[in-house]
Amino acid sequence: xxxxxxxxxxxxxxxxxxxxxxxxxxxxxxxxxxxxxxxxxxxxxxxxxxxxxxxxxxxxxxxxxxxxxxxxxxxxxxxxxxxxxxxxxxxxxxxxxxxxxxxxxxxxxxxxxxxx
Amino acid sequence: xxxxxxxxxxxxxxxxxxxxxxxxxxxxxxxxxxxxxxxxxxxxxxxxxxxxxxxxxxxxxxxxxxxxxxxxxxxxxxxxxxxxxxxxxxxxxxxxxxxxxxxxxxxxxxxxxxx
Numbered sequence: 001x002x003x004x005x006x007x008x009x010x011x012x013x014x015x016x017x018x019x020x021x022x023x024x025x026x027x028x029x030x031x032x033x034x035x036x037x038x039x040x041x042x043x044x045x046x047x048x049x050x051x052x053x054x055x056x057x058x059x060x061x062x063x064x065x066x067x068x069x070x071x072x073x074x075x076x077x078x079x080x081x082x083x084x085x086x087x088x089x090x091x092x093x094x095x096x097x098x099x100x101x102x103x104x105x106x107x108x109x110x111x112x113x114x115x116x
Numbered sequence: 117x118x119x120x121x122x123x124x125x126x127x128x129x130x131x132x133x134x135x136x137x138x139x140x141x142x143x144x145x146x147x148x149x150x151x152x153x154x155x156x157x158x159x160x161x162x163x164x165x166x167x168x169x170x171x172x173x174x175x176x177x178x179x180x181x182x183x184x185x186x187x188x189x190x191x192x193x194x195x196x197x198x199x200x201x202x203x204x205x206x207x208x209x210x211x212x213x214x215x216x217x218x219x220x221x222x223x224x225x226x227x228x229x230x231x
Contacts, residue, residue: 043224044209046219051217102166103149104220
């Protein structure tokens, strides 16, 4: 079975500062990992995904994430925060290979606040 | 591509009434998922379909909830009778692959309020 833990339900940064949103996963088989963003009153939008190719994954809006198997982590970063980055961010995991059912398991989400 | 289309966007109903939420997945996507989002429980997977067949409905909270996918372009989630604790945002998502490696595309959701 797979699970995801997002460390910190709220993260606050100043505009221009580094954004770091933490995600740790648990999976008994090699995982696929995803980050989604949700703006107020909208659905979830895919930011980026790791599917066993390069461990450093670049996504939309300047975000990137690094898969670290030894740490079972998939933290999301952005070098310089913009006011428009304020949203809720979700990490998600599914398994690939014979154990895969296509079902994504989501973390509890992290709300990113960006201060001027 | 119009994306995943959900209707209605907002629904307010009285306790005890039947509620039907609708979803049109992206053409060509063969997996469809229904999620519920609340402040207390976050995102919960209710049920998902692959090639119109329900694969896992273990997340459906009670017998009051039912979902159907009569064809590749339409799915419904029905609550009968509705209760105030069913108030939430319900999302439909679709995926082109069975194993999730493409991730999902989400609709804009239906905000359900049961009074």
